[in-house]
Structures are given as C-alpha cells and as structure tokens.
Amino acid sequence: MKRSLLLFFLVALLGSSCTSLLKKGQKQFSSGEYQYAIGTFSRVLEKDPDNKEANFYVAESYRLSNRVERSSVYYEKLVEEDPTFENYYRLGQSYKAQNKNEEAQEAFEKAKDLTLDDNFLRLVNHELAVLSKVGEIKDYWPYLELQNYTLLNTPGPDYAPILSEGYIYFTSARQASGIYPATGVPYTKMFRARAEGTRIDVQNIQALPEFRNEEGLNQGAIAISPDGNTIIYARGNSTSNKDLPDVHLFASYFRGGGFTQPIWMPVNEDEFWWNSTPAFSPDGNTLYFSSNRPGGQGGTDLYKATKLANGDFGNAVNLGPQINTPGNEMFPRVMPDGKIFFASDGHPGFGKLDLFVAEPKEGGGYEIKNLGENVNSSADDFGIFFTKYPQEGFITSNREGGAGDDDIYFFEDKTPKPKIVNVFLNVTTKEKKEDGSEVILPQTRVALYDATNKMAGGDFTNQNGRVRLTLAPDETFSLIASKSGFFTKSITYDTRGKTPRQEELIQDVTNITLDTTIVLDALILEKSIVLENIYYDLDKADIRPDAAIELDKLVQILKDNPSIRIELSSHTDARATDAYNDALSQRRAESAVQYIVSKGIEADRLVAKGYGKRQLIIQNAQTEEEHQVNRRTEFKVIEIR
Structure with a gap:
C-alpha cells in the first residue's frame, strides 16, 4: 500500500512539474525569448521525448530565431503524431536549409497532398520549383576565391561590412552587454576601423564614434550615403516594454560639425513592421531596404524609397515578384551598372540565405542568378559589399569553419590574365x-x-x-x-x-x-584589260551567276580606285553578221554596266561599248577555243579624275 502511494505521488509530482515547465516555456515563447523557451521545453523533452507541445515549441523557436536547420528532429516527431500540411511544410523547409534536397522534396510533396488551400499550394509549389532548379546553378565568377578574415572576426557575430571614406563599418557582438533572449547570443553594436580596399587595420577597431551605441538591443546593418553625410542603420529587439516592438530604421545626419542623435525614419511607416538591411543607390537618392510590411510576396521583401524634398525617404515600392519570393530577401546592394545583389532563401540555392544578382534585361525586368557554390554555402551567406567592383570585396557567412557565428569573409576574383x-x-x-x-x-x-x-x-x-x-x-x-x-x-x-x-x-x-x-x-590609260570568264548564254545579254562573280571583281577595283572612269567593252566572235554582232555586243556591254551600277558604282564613271567582231584577237578562228578568245569582255581606263 505504501509503495503504491509513493508511486502515485511521484507521477503526480512529475505531471505537475511538466505542466509548470510548459506554462513557463509558453510565456517565454510568447515574449519572443526563443532561446529561453528552447531551454525550458528541452527539459520537458528529457522526461517526455514524444511530448507534442514541447516538440512544437522547440521547432518553432528554432525557426523563428533563424535556426530552422536545427528544427528537423522536432518536426519529424510532430509529423509522426500529427501529419498536417504545416508540419510537413516546416519539415521540408528545415531539410532545405540543411541542403538535404531529396528529403525536402519528399516532405513538400506530402504537404501538398494534405491541403486544398490555394495559398498553401502556391507556397509548396514554389518550394518544389526551387528545388528542381538547384542543379542548374553555375558559378557567377568561376575564379572567385573566398577567405575568412580571421584577424577581424570574433566567436560572436560579425557581419555586413561597408566602406566609407577610408573606414570599414560593420556590426559585431564584441564589447557586448547583455544577451539577446531570442538567440542566446550577445547583442550587437556598430564598429569601425581604418581600411584600404580589403586591408583592414584590425589593431585599432573602435565603437562607432559618430554617435553612441545603445545598450540592451541589437543595432547594425549600417548604410552610409555616398557623400558620407547620412548614416542609416537597423535598431531593435529591445526587451523593454517602453521601446519599439520590432526592428526599425534609424537615421543620423551630419549637421554643424557632427552627427545628430539617431531618429526613427518615417519610411518605417508602422511600429509593428520589421524594417532592416538598408543600402543607398550609387547616387544616394534612393534607399533600398528589407521589410515584412503587408502587400509583399511573403517573408521579407526588398523595397526602394525615393529621397523627398525634406531629405527623408518615402513612397516605398516593392521591387516585385521577379526579385521577391514567398521566402526572405534582404541585404540589397545596387551597383552603377543597374545590377542588384541581394540575399535570399526563396530562389534556387544551397540551403539558407544565398547571394544572388538581379541583372536588368533589355525591355525591362530582371534575370536572377545564384552566385554559385564558390560564394554560397548551405548556411547563411549575405551582406555583399564591393571594394573594387566586381573583382573584390566582402561577404558575411556563418558557414562551418568560421570563428563561431556570422563571420566576415573577403573575396577576390582570380581570373587568370589571358596570355x-x-x-x-x-x-x-x-x-x-x-x-x-x-x-x-x-x-x-x-x-x-x-x-x-x-x-x-x-x-x-x-x-x-x-x-x-x-x-x-x-x-x-x-x-x-x-x-x-x-x-x-x-x-x-x-x-x-x-x-x-x-x-x-x-x-x-x-x-x-x-x-x-x-x-x-599598272594603271595605263586606254590599255585594255580582259575580264576572264565573262560568259553569256547564246544570243542573250543577261548576266549569268558565273559572270557576276567576275564583274564583282571589277566593282571592287572601281571602289578601290574612285578617281578612274572606264569603258567596258564587249566583243563577239566572227560568226553571224556585223549588224547582229554589233547589236548583241552593245546589249551585253550595257547589261554589264547596269550590273555594276546596281552594286553602287556611279553611272557616269562607266561607258558601255559593243565592238561586235571588229577587234578580233585571232583572225580566221577555226576551233571553239579560238572563238572563245575572241568572245571577251574588256575594260580600259579612259580618264583619271
């Protein structure tokens, strides 16, 4: 009896403990504290590995904190117990992020069979179409070489470098105070160091001096206008209830010898919309950025906003469905030749975010190309910046082999010089x-x-x-x-x-x-030159194709010698009457002249003359070969202008 009561109390205690942890984890999840929620629900799964609710929240916490590749083991548990469209669709996304394309395709196909909803079918068909094109990807720069900037990177995140006026500006978690509860990594700040091209003075990195980094939130993805007078960056993820609820763009302007305190930009429009990864156009009059505002293609889309008369940016326009997808597009980089480089997980790629280029097409629109395997990996690859377009620059990646998180890489095109x-x-x-x-x-x-x-x-x-x-x-x-x-x-x-x-x-x-x-x-006036192989059909004056070939040579002589005027003469053999031969030879000479004029030679440079049989080369010709010598076409220069 005592033993049974003890077992009852242990089971009750265990159930009470799981219920308490579930409530705690749900609260953390609802607050966006995904890393804390993962820790809490993992404790539940230690005791109950098949707990549906715990598996769901861990999977979603990884997905919503940009670590969807870690969620597959939890979605696998979910589809066993609850084979819904959403669970299979999310499982496919997790496999895709790991570059497990066969497993991803299988999961997406199963998801497709579990829905009749047009929006869901659009999403899953897009994913299947993307997977079918991965094998077609070619290296955009076949000789590009990528290298981790080991002296610059830290075990925490370091990403999205840009160059401005002899300095490199980038985002980093070094000197961080506090942990971002969604990911469990330190908050990020903005830093700079002197740089020349891809060479950086890593010994003298300093926090952004133009204005102070704030504590207890993420700030980064910096953009600086071409004239150096405007700084725009993304700021958010504060845990304070008094702060903005999402990530937004802030701007600081150079005024009176210094930069102003950053202010919220009207282009954000709504405090509940996510806006980040800004970049200027080459002339500074357009701001490109990423946003999840309503009306896009899905996920985060790329937008552009024009500079207004008061210096603000407004009238944001979506870049359209050729560039934007149901996935995420961010980190735009617009070049002087009109090409737009950007990161996306919605176009055919190798896992998570890949780097792409949108090339303008004649007549409008863009052709989208993945930059290839020598740039992209199965991890996140983003934030391209050119120090010398298109031969060298930087990208960011959290691929294996780095310092630990997002790392800055530099690249150089090593295309061999042609011999x-x-x-x-x-x-x-x-x-x-x-x-x-x-x-x-x-x-x-x-x-x-x-x-x-x-x-x-x-x-x-x-x-x-x-x-x-x-x-x-x-x-x-x-x-x-x-x-x-x-x-x-x-x-x-x-x-x-x-x-x-x-x-x-x-x-x-x-x-x-x-x-x-x-x-x-030799050019000698009045000297006759025989044109070989000028033949006519019997009793005809039409220019035959074989004769045209030879006359084309005379056309070239006339073009090469524009100052000469010629007589083109036709001769017959001794057979037939004088009158007949004179008329026939004249028609043939005129026919040849007309042909030459049709090839662009001025008519006043040509005189047609038929001599009939009055200038025989072989008198008393007997054989056909001798008659052929007499039947000839000649020209002679009669004037040099």
Whole structure:
C-alpha cells in the first residue's frame, strides 16, 4: 500500500512539474525569448521525448530565431503524431536549409497532398520549383576565391561590412552587454576601423564614434550615403516594454560639425513592421531596404524609397515578384551598372540565405542568378559589399569553419590574365608585268583597317617591297595597297584560326608571324584589260551567276580606285553578221554596266561599248577555243579624275 502511494505521488509530482515547465516555456515563447523557451521545453523533452507541445515549441523557436536547420528532429516527431500540411511544410523547409534536397522534396510533396488551400499550394509549389532548379546553378565568377578574415572576426557575430571614406563599418557582438533572449547570443553594436580596399587595420577597431551605441538591443546593418553625410542603420529587439516592438530604421545626419542623435525614419511607416538591411543607390537618392510590411510576396521583401524634398525617404515600392519570393530577401546592394545583389532563401540555392544578382534585361525586368557554390554555402551567406567592383570585396557567412557565428569573409576574383598573342603580318607588294611575271614593288603604301573600317595601322614598303604590320588574333582586317601609276588594290585578311587557342598557349607572350603578298597592276590609260570568264548564254545579254562573280571583281577595283572612269567593252566572235554582232555586243556591254551600277558604282564613271567582231584577237578562228578568245569582255581606263 505504501509503495503504491509513493508511486502515485511521484507521477503526480512529475505531471505537475511538466505542466509548470510548459506554462513557463509558453510565456517565454510568447515574449519572443526563443532561446529561453528552447531551454525550458528541452527539459520537458528529457522526461517526455514524444511530448507534442514541447516538440512544437522547440521547432518553432528554432525557426523563428533563424535556426530552422536545427528544427528537423522536432518536426519529424510532430509529423509522426500529427501529419498536417504545416508540419510537413516546416519539415521540408528545415531539410532545405540543411541542403538535404531529396528529403525536402519528399516532405513538400506530402504537404501538398494534405491541403486544398490555394495559398498553401502556391507556397509548396514554389518550394518544389526551387528545388528542381538547384542543379542548374553555375558559378557567377568561376575564379572567385573566398577567405575568412580571421584577424577581424570574433566567436560572436560579425557581419555586413561597408566602406566609407577610408573606414570599414560593420556590426559585431564584441564589447557586448547583455544577451539577446531570442538567440542566446550577445547583442550587437556598430564598429569601425581604418581600411584600404580589403586591408583592414584590425589593431585599432573602435565603437562607432559618430554617435553612441545603445545598450540592451541589437543595432547594425549600417548604410552610409555616398557623400558620407547620412548614416542609416537597423535598431531593435529591445526587451523593454517602453521601446519599439520590432526592428526599425534609424537615421543620423551630419549637421554643424557632427552627427545628430539617431531618429526613427518615417519610411518605417508602422511600429509593428520589421524594417532592416538598408543600402543607398550609387547616387544616394534612393534607399533600398528589407521589410515584412503587408502587400509583399511573403517573408521579407526588398523595397526602394525615393529621397523627398525634406531629405527623408518615402513612397516605398516593392521591387516585385521577379526579385521577391514567398521566402526572405534582404541585404540589397545596387551597383552603377543597374545590377542588384541581394540575399535570399526563396530562389534556387544551397540551403539558407544565398547571394544572388538581379541583372536588368533589355525591355525591362530582371534575370536572377545564384552566385554559385564558390560564394554560397548551405548556411547563411549575405551582406555583399564591393571594394573594387566586381573583382573584390566582402561577404558575411556563418558557414562551418568560421570563428563561431556570422563571420566576415573577403573575396577576390582570380581570373587568370589571358596570355598575349602578337600577330605580325609580313606584307610583300609586287607588280605584275606584261608577260605575267611578278617583281618587287617598293615604296608602296599599305593601310590596315579593322572589321569596323577603322584604321588600325599601315606604312610604306621598304626597298624589298616588305612592311610588317601588327594584327589582333581572331579578327578580320582589310589591307589596301596603293602607289601612283598603279591600280589601288584591297584584300581581306583573316587571323581567325591562324593562332593557337588560349588553352593551348604555354608562354605568357606568343609571337606569330604570317605572310601575304599583294600584286598591283599598272594603271595605263586606254590599255585594255580582259575580264576572264565573262560568259553569256547564246544570243542573250543577261548576266549569268558565273559572270557576276567576275564583274564583282571589277566593282571592287572601281571602289578601290574612285578617281578612274572606264569603258567596258564587249566583243563577239566572227560568226553571224556585223549588224547582229554589233547589236548583241552593245546589249551585253550595257547589261554589264547596269550590273555594276546596281552594286553602287556611279553611272557616269562607266561607258558601255559593243565592238561586235571588229577587234578580233585571232583572225580566221577555226576551233571553239579560238572563238572563245575572241568572245571577251574588256575594260580600259579612259580618264583619271
């Protein structure tokens, strides 16, 4: 009997103890003291691991204090006993934050089967779509290298650095007084140190000197206007009932030789809305920030507010659904080229917050890109700032291997410098003699033009008829050779495919020497020059395709030599009557002239003349080959203007 009574009293005492702890934990949870609530409910779970209420509050406490990755073991307990949409959805979010994408997908699929609510379906479908695209992510800067700034970081949080007027400003829990009950880590303050680029004077870090950091609350995520006259930062999480209930933006202005005491900004609009992570546009006329105000896409969204006539910022506008998601977007950074860098857990990523870039598209809108695995991790990655855009700067991350909490990292783009290829082209100029031989033509001017018809070099050939020009690899050029008494001649020269590819180069500088020859014809008035392969169909004057190819060469000669005027003549063989041959040759000559005019040559530079059979080269021709020699088209220069 005594033994039974003792057991009864022990059970009653245990039940009373659990009830007391549950009430205490609920009060802590309701007050936002999530870390204290976790401790209290953990004591309940030590005695009753399956306690549904305790598992729920521990899971939610971790989620609401930005540690959702630690909540999965508690949500796993909940879905066993209470398989609801919300429990499976939160479990999926916890797996996703740990980069356990297969488990996350399975949890989201189960959540989807447990609801018909359109809003819930929108949320879970978004998460499934995000998971399906993770495998498509590529490194935005393939050669970027990231390194922990170990001399700057402490075991507590250090995050969101910016540079202004030779100083780095950042948020840190060093010199903290008091513990933030939601996370169990010290409250944060703002600090600065001298800096040049990513080099920081870590020996002389001081608390923000412009105005005093307050005690017993978090302050940080600082922004400084381009002119250095305005400081905006986030302030909140006070445990005082007399303070503001949420995180808000405060501003301090440089007035009369010093900065004013920070004041609450009207852009916050409502004391129950969360507003944080401010950043200025490059010109200082727009303020970007993150807020959970109503009307957004969900979670925290990015907004922009314009500078008003009185110096305040107002008329906040949501950046829209291309950038904002049902998740959280924060820590914007707007660059002069219009790109917006930001942190998000709602776009395809590797876990919690990842860094993204929104690239403006032609015609409006943005293309969103994850910066890749060489920047992001499964932990929180945020707060990018460029000291030299886009080659170097800082980010913040609480990834494994750091000093203990949020750490500041510096990065540098180590893209290897391309190896240099010098292309030297040896040009030889020659003259074509009457007998068909070619001899050196010295003192000829050779001009080089690039693909945009911009002059890229040139000089006169030496006594050996040679000149060396420097060309770029993988490009197309024009060479124009000219000398008094000769037809000017242009040729195209292509260096594409004539040099090794970058990956094949061994030396930092590789010299490639190429050769080409330009042959000029003497420009003699009234000297006939036969155009080869100008054929016409029998008894016709139409320009055939094969004849057009040859006439195009004459077009080029006329373009290269704009000061000449020519006669284009057509000749027949000795067959048929004089009258017939004269008329046919005239029609053919006129047809050739019309073709040349259609290619942009002025008509007054051309004279068409049909000679019929009056200027035979071979008298008494017998064979078809001999007749073909007589059937020819010629041109001669009749005037040099």
